[in-house]
Amino acid sequence: MAGFTPAIVPLPMRPAPLFPSLLLATLALLTACSRRDTSTSPSSTTSAPSFAASAAANTLHVSIGGEPSELDPHIINAPPDYHAIQAFFEGLAMNDPATLGPRPAVAERWDVSTDGLTYTFHLRANARWSNGDALTSADFLYGFRRALSPALGSQYTLLFNPVRGATDYAAGKLTDFNQVGFAAPDPRTLVVTLARPTPYFLSLVAGNAVWFPVHRATIERHGKIDQRGTAWTRPERIVSNGPFVLKEWRSNQKLVGEKSPTYWNAASVRLAAVHLHAIDSPDTEERAFRTGQLHVTRDIPITRFRAYRAEKSPLLHLTPLLTSNFINVNTARPALADARVRRALSLALDRTAYADRVQAGAIAPAYTIIPPGLAGYRTPVPLTEDRAAAQRLLAEAGFPGGRGFPKLTLARAANASVELSEAVQASWRTVLGIDVALLVTESRTHWANLQLKQYDLAIGGWSADYPDASTFLDLFAKDSGWNFTHWSDTRYDALLAASSAELDPARRLTQLQQCEALLLEALPVIPFNFPVRRILLQPSVRDWPLNALDRPDFAAPALAP
16 A cells, blocks of 8 residues: 655645734734743652753653543543553554554554455564563454444544444444454454455554554453443553553653563664653643753744744754644534524634734644645635625624624633634634633543533544545544534435445545535534644654654654763
8 A cells, every 4th residue: 555645735825814903803812811821730840850861761751732531542532642552552553654654563464355355464473462461363353342342432433434344333233243344363363354445444554543452351350341441551450562561640740651571673662761741731841841851842832933933943843734623513502503603603713814923824724624735635615704794694693793692612622722712712702793701621621521512612623543534524424423513414424425435536535525515514613724733852852753643653762862
């Protein structure tokens, strides 16, 4: 399978700001509301190790952007989870940091049948769990059965969709797991049979946690196969198979991983330990970086970004991402159930002003849901911005000048941009005359509230699991565990299902484009920007991966003295 090479795509052409008065009002509000975060993470209140001490101990200190909600690969649900788990677990394949294409991991190689329906993975003879047990094909089968178990409620079962019978098993329509397209003819061979040829199948497998194995004895020692909340991932209980073993988890502070001696490729792991710091605030991250507590940040506040960029600092690194940031809309709320209201909210936003003036051009304004950079995909007619049309639609929906509009909240995670939520709030107040309150919660609480659909409007988004438009469009199917909006459309579901079975590439792309067009018409989510990963990286760190999927590889880096 050809690898995907992430291109640094040019930002879309940006029209002049639509609403000069709105821009001034937004910037004035942001200036008035700007504040420096004076909080520190609990770990930053302890004595900070010097970089010399870290190098001597061969220990890398990295921010993961917040407290993980879980390290169970089959139920993780927040961005910090996805970054942390790559240190402790590994699947059949991983992403090549340069091309993002799949490369061998626990599977040393694989074969594909001529009809594209059968993949045979050959596991490494030296694959081991952290307790020394052999890692076999039966462990993968157990993990797949667990991940697909309806009672477990994994939100990531959509990544098994191409596998024969997987969708029906996850939905409870099929109860015999033996009828799902997985087989283990011997301990080192795993066979996966697809319902249809899927050219990007290996990209689904590579690096995505739902495809990771779990240690059966550990799961069942602390509960049942499909039971949540058994705390089997705590340091004193966990058995894992990644390059590092979890030795310590200080809540809201950090996770400590030590190099695993049983990892199949332990000889190539150059670090002795990684400390994954749970820091919700970019301001706190940047200060921790400057004071020697972090080698790598997850983000950088925009004020400091401007300074580092002006200085042409070699510490600043920018990477285009296959990520889309949008505003989730809970369409079960009466006012938000009206598509005219949702379109008015979208039309009222000045994305270009935010991108250029607030974010200093470090992001691209988004007028579609799917970001640029996916080979062969062409976006449908994009959204526009129009102040008068926004006001007219809101009036038609029964809220002229914002009168009578209910009190709603716009939620964001603590590690998300404060400037973004304040700019959105200012736009809606200035253009539409509505007041939306801002709600800030820690990262894991924010994502839990989205899962439970306990919100009105919420800053969110999606980073591609694999380089194909379906990774974004699958989110909004009626039965998707990631559709937080209550929105559904039978036309959309039918087109999405047709695209998954379509063998003609051109016809499939057309169906995917029609799906996105329906989303842009209904707007259960309101696209806002396409971000660029902004990080600070100490020069002593060697081979830190920077890629469009934003996927870390903790086995690769090294620390120079």
